[in-house]
Amino acid sequence: MLQKVKNILSFVRFSHTVFALPFALVAMLVAANGLPAFSVIIWILVCLVSARTAAMAFNRCADWEWDKQNPRTEGRHRLVSKRWARVLVCSALLIFVFGTWRLNLLCLLLSPVAVFLIFFYSLTKRFTAFSHFFLGLALATAPMGAWAGVTGSLLTWQPWILSLAVLLWVFGFDLIYATQDTVFDKKAGLYSFPVRYGNLAAFRLAQFLHGLAWATLAGFGLLSDLGWRYWIGWSLIGMALWFEHSLARSGDVKKINLAFFQVNAFVGCVLLLSVIFELWKS
Secondary structure (H helix, E strand, C coil): CHHHHHHHHHHCCHHHHHCCHHHHHHHHHHHHCCCCCHHHHHHHHHHHHHHHHHHHHHHHHHCHHHHHHCCCCCCHHHCCCHHHHHHHHHHHHHHHHHHHHHHCHHHHHHHHHHHHHHHHHHHHCCCCCCHHHHHHHHHCHHHHHHHHHHHCCCCCHHHHHHHHHHHHHHHHHHHHHHHHHHHHHHHHCCCCHHHHHCHHHHHHHHHHHHHHHHHHHHHHHHHCCCCHHHHHHHHHHHHHHHHHHHHHCCCCHHHHHHHHHHHHHHHHHHHHHHHHHHHHCC
16 A cells, blocks of 8 residues: 555656645745645645645656657656546546635635646647746645635735746646656657757756746745845745756756756745744734
8 A cells, every 4th residue: 555655746846836835835834924824824835735646647648658668767657647637637626616715705716717727738739839838837826826725816916926936937847857858759749949949048048937926935035025135045945946947057967957946946945944934923
């Protein structure tokens, strides 16, 4: 049983939850100006984890045959059968919708939009070189949903600005990550920005997008009236993004993986800690 659980977690790359989760928690904390009710925290976490699980399992089903041929992903289909992957999609989706209902009416009404966005990304590599944008759009729903879960409203600029930062950030780092699959994607007839425009163009666009994301996080800090603790975190994030691009430019696959996971996990965790320390003092 333990091995089956490990297989499922590996199948949906549960460790990659560290990308969207910190931004959602930041939105939750700022929206509540501290900690919201315990039940709100629980249901926000339930929605985040179930939505991401459904999205990743759907992605695995959609790319099943390609994943078996790609040297980087060829072991994924051995972790969970395709039948159980579909069961996982449906189960996680039901939990997500139930969680939105427990939060508030706005979250429930917006749940079909969220489901469409997180599923649609998996199909975009078949027809556009900007599938990376749609991944960013899918992950950008996390802070938006967390803010709505706390306040029941999106009639303020902060969740939109934070979600824009997530979109730009994810768009950028997925461009870097996609350079690992350029050769395979060309052979398989799949679209991606590196396939169409080359790896160098992907690195340059990622650098531009991350500069915009960093500036957008500054806008979020100003709009939320956050103090010096936030700005220390913001400065560290800028240095981490610079380090990420210095690793990516090497073209070394190991360094690209380091840039993708460790550095971007650091970005999210630093942002969350800076907001926690900022709100803690009040």
